[in-house]
Amino acid sequence: MSLIEITEVRKSFGTNEVLKGINIDVDPGEVIAIIGKSGSGKSTLLRCINGLETIDSGSIAVAGAQLLPDELHLRALRLKIGMIFQSFNLFPHLTAGKNVMLSQMVVKKVPTADAEATARKMLDRVGLAHKFDAYPEELSGGQQQRVAIARALAMQPMALLCDEITSALDPELVNEVLAVVKELAAEGMTLLMVTHEMRFARDVCTRVVFMHQGRVHEIGAPQDVFGDPKTPELKQFLGLQAA
Amino acid sequence: MSLIEITEVRKSFGTNEVLKGINIDVDPGEVIAIIGKSGSGKSTLLRCINGLETIDSGSIAVAGAQLLPDELHLRALRLKIGMIFQSFNLFPHLTAGKNVMLSQMVVKKVPTADAEATARKMLDRVGLAHKFDAYPEELSGGQQQRVAIARALAMQPMALLCDEITSALDPELVNEVLAVVKELAAEGMTLLMVTHEMRFARDVCTRVVFMHQGRVHEIGAPQDVFGDPKTPELKQFLGLQAA
């Protein structure tokens, strides 16, 4: 059974139809890269899956449960799916450790000691055990993004959505974040990631989705999508990327 | 006679000596690319030439006139030398046309009608005649940068300083700006540009300056600098660039 079922999803901002009927099924453990030009609707799609945007029509189901736009269902959904943003969005007034602990304690009512233990474990997993007491502004961009990953993981989600999580990083820092993601993938985490790192998509992902003008233009295994693009749009996109 | 003579220029920020005795003579019509690692002092050099920073010692002369740090001399100098920035720095409250007209009217007291005529001509030259009435926020980055070029050209400078004018642009937009610069070079404009576009530097420039740690480390024709780098630093720099 699919973990995430996206069926005929449409979404407009005003008169601008950004998603024009999207269908994707994601199986547990899949690692899917979403690629496409700026403005093709990649971020919007992820945000719809996580309920940050409401969809106009179609349906999204996670682990068999429909996404409904009321507070209760949304929160239940977000317990199953974590999201990581391009701009990290760490809570600047909390230490790295507290960032990871907060939602466990507030949402899941985990006792402080347990939350802290989990936080330490998660920070360790992203290689930042020693930064437990550092504030976000004391961390590099790559470290901040890894804390954001740890924070999402601490909620023990079934899947993670990643929206260009390395785009705001200096080139040297990109790899440390991608290494963490690669490890997650290897451990069987379901991942849906918008990315411009084609090499990474090719090496790590099980499937690649090429979005174009609000549609899934091509979808397939990385070797097919990258090695044998069918549509001129994808060819052009890949050509541009290589330049 | 040289148009710009830079002699033994030194500049420190606090204890950090950023320019350690720079000597470059630029002849009229020359197109010079300044390359070098981040922090090597490229921007500082350009800013000194335009009087945005005062130099600590040495001298800079433009068309025979010494650069002196008083308001009057500075303004006279800036009438001779235009500058274009990485971040465009268009005036957000004025249309493209008004951006180009403003300094003509304010500084040179050109009548409105003449200023407008010049502005239209200059915008036409950068391919943006139809954007006369658009505000900067309605323009793409590449268009904004071309307006900035038109704005500098409208003052009829003897030379243009360009500081990484394509670095803030998406790859697709870089070429439209470089095309304009290339045309200017072909028309005989003297250009001093900091750039990371090696291909462009090789194709268009008459000389290339490689700066390293506040010094002119190598200088020469593009084919020499790129084809036969003498110093290990330049070799490493070019190697890095190729990667």
Added chain:
Amino acid sequence: MTYSFDFSWIGEYLPVLLKGVGITVELILVGAFFGVALGTLCAWIRALGPLWLRPVVGAYVEMIRNTPFLIQLFFIFFGLPSLGFRMSELQAANLAMIVNLGAYSCEIIRAGIQATPRGQFEAGASLAMSPIQTFWHVVLIPSLQRIWPALSSQIVIVMLGSAAVSQIAAEDLTFAANFIQSRNFRAFEAYLVSTVIYLFLAIVLRQLLRGAGALLFAKRRAAQ
């Protein structure tokens, strides 16, 4: 206790009320225009002006912002004549409002100027504009745009504060209310009526300022 409200006097005192409204409106229009102009000048001095002038303006701003308007008004109306500057109560009221708003708007506008990206100053300079030309043509409008909401609120506050000018016999709206109640002892009615008019004026003024902002800054977005 039962009090029967009586507004039958409104007809008789309408001219007084209207005059009061007229003067309040005049005070705020003149005060806002010249106050913001003064504030702009002071903001320029504090942010970019001659170094020796900055503490002078700083002292003025601190003095005004930390003492009550009424006291400023008294010093201008009763105090300045002893230095040879005599003016009518209306002129004094206008001056006091200009001086007061000047100090407040100085600080507000200065914040707007200081939020200007350095590139704007450099672009102006590299186009051979003088610092003053750069300020006037390049920096000022976007700066005002950035702080327009704060400035608008301050103007409304100053308008409501203008009630104090009735104490020096300037015949504004509050004077009208006081005058009326001193004749017919209908204090509640007089104050109620003036309160409602103030509220109306405040709402209209806010809308006007919003409109002025939209007009002044149409289609233009301040950098940052």
Added chain:
Amino acid sequence: DALANIESTKTIRVAVPQDFPPFGSVGSDMKPVGYDVDMANLIGEKLGVKVELVPVTSANRIPYLQTNKVDLVISSLGKNPDREKVIDFTDAYAPFFNGVFGPDDVTAAKAEDLAGKSVGVTRGAVEDLELTKIAPATTDIKRYEDNNGTISAFLSGQVDLVATGNVVAAAILARNPPKKPEIKFLIKNSPCSIGLNKNEPALLEKVNTIIADARKSGELNAIAQKWLGADLPAEF
């Protein structure tokens, strides 16, 4: 019934001015003193009750009365028909010696001479009401918040003349200011009354009796001597 209330609580609450010497101002201990204050104490004494003084301004003295926060307003109130619709007035308890004052070089011997001149006055005071009636239309009457505003306006030259109590003018003169308020002419002597709420016949009657008795006994004259520096006029 206010009188019954006063008698049962053994206190009378009286609004008195504190910005209108000599009728009411403060001593160096910030306690109210003046003609009106003495009058309030006199009434309290005659009623055999404690006096609670409430300092008021011209803006809030009537609301104090109307909201029953005070029983009487002794604040040199002058009567006019509009005012009488709102509150009741007792018989006169104080004369009002006031006149128009100005420096030497301004001539104004009678009301008509005020034409074209500016006259400062305290808003709502008796002299304001009277002057408004008698001054020609071209007189520029400036109405200030309190006595101090009026005097300051005169001393700083903001008005040509002031209309105020003669005791006040005398006190100013005594300070030997650069600008001397000398008497030009007396405004019609318009006496002051005590204000109280409508429909309080018992209290009104009682206060009127006290005033009449005090006149006869000379107690009122003593107050006048003390604060106005003159005997009560004959018609009192």
Added chain:
Amino acid sequence: MMMEFTTWDILRNLLLAARWTVLLSLVSFVGGSLVGLAILFMRIGKNVWLKRFAQGYIELFQGTPLLMQLFLAFFGLGLVGVDVPAWLAAALALTLWTAAFLAEIWRGCVEAIVRGQWEASSSLAMGYVQQMRYVILPQALKIAVPPTVGFSVQVVKGTALTSIIGFVELSKAGTMVTNATFQPFIVYGFVALIYFALCWPLSKSSQILERKLNVAHRNH
């Protein structure tokens, strides 16, 4: 018959009255903060009616002179038979007035928190109240400190208007003394000085806090 005041008498009486100014300021500031917080929540909350109410409240209290608000709080309530003591009316009116301004100031601070913070906390399954309590307000309160302290200066000066309901605070004492002494320059000079002494430290600390905050921001 003029009262004889020595300069010391004048200053002493003004300083004594200034205690009321301080007390009223403290009361209205504390009360205003609490009510302001409540208004803030209504204003930025999701309930449309509460939002409208908060908007109307702010419009009303920011759109009418404080003097009239005080007058109506004291005498208006008296008129309908509620006999509030002057201190309560003053505290009430000043509190409501302060609250309106603080709610607006704070709303600006809440809105200054970038959308990413809302989204990140949403995606961690936090509810609205939790987001507010743990993520938004702690950050907003920090940037709210300088403007809030700055506004306290307005509160201190605003207390002067309580004289309309019989309070003898600093300004009123100044008027009373002037009317007894006819020495406006000395008296109002002192009054101005005392206000300055009360307000300037507040203004200054607001500026210093602001500068600190900006520095902290730039270090990001």
